[in-house]
Amino acid sequence: MLICVPGVLAKDDVAEFRRIMDEAEWEDGRSTAGAQSALVKKNEQLPPAGETARRLGEHVIKALTASPLFMSAAIPLRIFPPLFNRYGVGHKFGTHVDNAVRGDHLTGMRIRTDLSVTLFLSEPDEYDGGELVVEDLYGSHEVKLPAGDLVLYPATSLHMVTPITRGTRVGSFFWLQSMIRDAQARSLIFDLDGTIQSLTERVGSDDPDSVRLTGIYHNLIRYWAEV
Ligand code: NI
Numbered sequence: 186m187l188i189c190v191p192g193v194l195a196k197d198d199v200a201e202f203r204r205i206m207d208e209a210e211w212e213d214g215r216s217t218a219g220a221q222s223a224l225v226k227k228n229e230q231l232p233p234a235g236e237t238a239r240r241l242g243e244h245v246i247k248a249l250t251a252s253p254l255f256m257s258a259a260i261p262l263r264i265f266p267p268l269f270n271r272y273g274v275g276h277k278f279g280t281h282v283d284n285a286v287r288g289d290h291l292t293g294m295r296i297r298t299d300l301s302v303t304l305f306l307s308e309p310d311e312y313d314g315g316e317l318v319v320e321d322l323y324g325s326h327e328v329k330l331p332a333g334d335l336v337l338y339p340a341t342s343l344h345m346v347t348p349i350t351r352g353t354r355v356g357s358f359f360w361l362q363s364m365i366r367d368a369q370a371r372s373l374i375f376d377l378d379g380t381i382q383s384l385t386e387r388v389g390s391d392d393p394d395s396v397r398l399t400g401i402y403h404n405l406i407r408y409w410a411e412v
Pocket residue numbers: 281282283344
């Protein structure tokens with residue numbers, strides 16, 4: 186399931202990110218790729234352990250945890266320090282699957298990558314090409330979102346970024362380990378949460394059925410969560 190979360194970063198924040206990123210030193214994107222994906226990856230990224238990536242990454246994580254939709258969809262246990270990439274004309278990232286486990290040298294954090302995240306930092310009209318294409322059971326899905334929006338997709342899926350033919354596409358990408366490992370269980374909990382939200386808007390959060398459903402929501406998390 187692909188889930189888009191709008192407005193994770195405000196446009197002012199995006200502009201500030203872009204100003205800082207424009208002044209930074211970039212390196213070959215293959216430094217964080219696995220053996221197979223290194224063969225198909227052609228882009229640039231901010232050095233993952235560098236001051237700029239770390240500082241911007243902390244800002245991204247703060248914004249994520251303030252987003253109820255993101256938290257509801259991902260139920261994150263651990264979020265990998267966000268990375269930042271840049272695709273110019275001719276850059277692309279061919280079809281690959283992300284590594285199952287990622288370790289971070291600086292913090293010692295190690296996660297199982299349940300979900301992959303792309304946070305768009307360029308507006309769609311700034312570049313041509315550069316669609317994120319994610320394959321699932323229902324076919325291929327092309328994603329190109331406004332700056333400040335993100336997409337969550339299963340890290341198990343084959344995906345690619347199509348070649349850029351005009352302009353520059355910058356973004357942040359990272360992975361997270363969810364408390365709910367099973368994608369179907371996570372999807373059910375997300376659906377239940379959304380239903381409870383809209384029900385309580387109509388009948389109030391003290392309605393007995395809202396209270397019972399909220400209890401079921403928490404008990405399903407208690408049943409499935411790894412913490
Ligand atoms: Ni990838």
